[in-house]
Amino acid sequence: MVQHSRTVTGSPAQKPKLAVWKFASCDGCQLSLLDCEDELLQLADHVEIAYFMEASSRQQAGPYDLSLVEGSITTAEDARRIREVRAQSRALVTIGACATAGGIQALRNFADVDEFIAVVYAHPEYIATLKTSTPISAHVPVDFELHGCPINKKQLLEVISAFLHRRRPQVPPHSVCIECKLRGNVCVWVAHGTPCMGPVTHAGCGALCPTYNRGCYGCFGPKENPNTESLCHWWRSELGTDKATLIENLRNFNASAPVFDAASRRLEQGSDKK
Ligand code: SF4
Ligand code: SF4
Missing domain, CATH: 3.40.50.700 (NADH:ubiquinone oxidoreductase-like, 20kDa subunit)
Structure with missing residues (x-):
């Protein structure tokens, strides 16, 4: 070695x-x-x-x-x-x-x-x-x-x-929603009821999917401190998303990111609070 x-x-x-x-x-x-x-x-x-x-x-x-x-x-x-x-x-x-x-x-x-x-x-x-x-x-x-x-x-x-250059990388830890707003996009969730993972997903793509009128499916993984419980609550109560679909969305390219992993297991075990 x-x-x-x-x-x-x-x-x-x-x-x-x-x-x-x-x-x-x-x-x-x-x-x-x-x-x-x-x-x-x-x-x-x-x-x-x-x-x-x-x-x-x-x-x-x-x-x-x-x-x-x-x-x-x-x-x-x-x-x-x-x-x-x-x-x-x-x-x-x-x-x-x-x-x-x-x-x-x-x-x-x-x-x-x-x-x-x-x-x-x-x-x-x-x-x-x-x-x-x-x-x-x-x-x-x-x-x-x-x-x-x-x-x-x-x-x-x-x-x-x-x-x-031995400096800290300037890579913002915020969500895709912030990028979406910076681009002046209309929110596909609010305007059309399209399920979107943007609120819990790490920025970096420039809100590519919502810019073309589709929901984010979370390919950049979790943002810093994502509120997955709230996302799951609103997807289920407001958009009528069933539990299996929600689990599928959390178990994607970043299924084993600790917060997505924990959220999907909570749903599976029926222990999510909201
Ligand atoms: S479309 Fe998605 S990423 Fe854009 S503001 Fe709405 S919820 Fe956030
Ligand atoms: S799925 Fe990926 S490319 Fe599309 S908006 Fe979400 S993070 Fe960006």
Whole structure:
């Protein structure tokens, strides 16, 4: 295992080293970085892209100044490898719903994974997987979590820039509703009775779905301190949403984010107060 380095490189002669790692995921968040296009060239002026298998087979050994980690932990090998990545990284940032909340594959956390394997694979005996899909923070210390499915590329550039300059990333923790109002949208819930997860969902997409007249389904995960009990109450009492539909909405890309997980289990057990 490579020694964990706290040394900052980055003199004009030696640019900071960036590494991008993949665990269980669809690669969409890594593609958000590649999607930066023009900005990526500017970024390459300031950092050495030392390890990014999605973009290049050229690999430089660690340690790395900043590691971006996509994907969740679903195998024993993943659990071993993330500790190795952490040990090689001065700062480690997780990107996307899989890395920050276990991803859509965390639906296994509410079911019997062996049953899924038996249905999906012709030869289940070849599959070695954990019973759960867990976020990176359940295994190693994480310096910052960037939400989204996939992440927003402008927020990603802001986070990279902030870590390179040793400052706090300017990523607002408020809800999609705030973004919706900033865009001057008419609220699809209030105006049309469309169920919307916006009040409890983390900002970052620019209120994309309500801008096109549909409800938010929570792909950016929970905002800071979301009031899921109130959301569930209003969905049920005002919109007439049944319990099963509400649980399905909470068990989405961020099903295992602790607040969404707890809210869906409360509903399932009939212990939600409202
Ligand atoms: S449409 Fe959704 S995100 Fe926009 S203000 Fe209404 S509840 Fe919030
Ligand atoms: S409005 Fe909601 S579901 Fe749509 S992109 Fe934004 S966070 Fe995701």
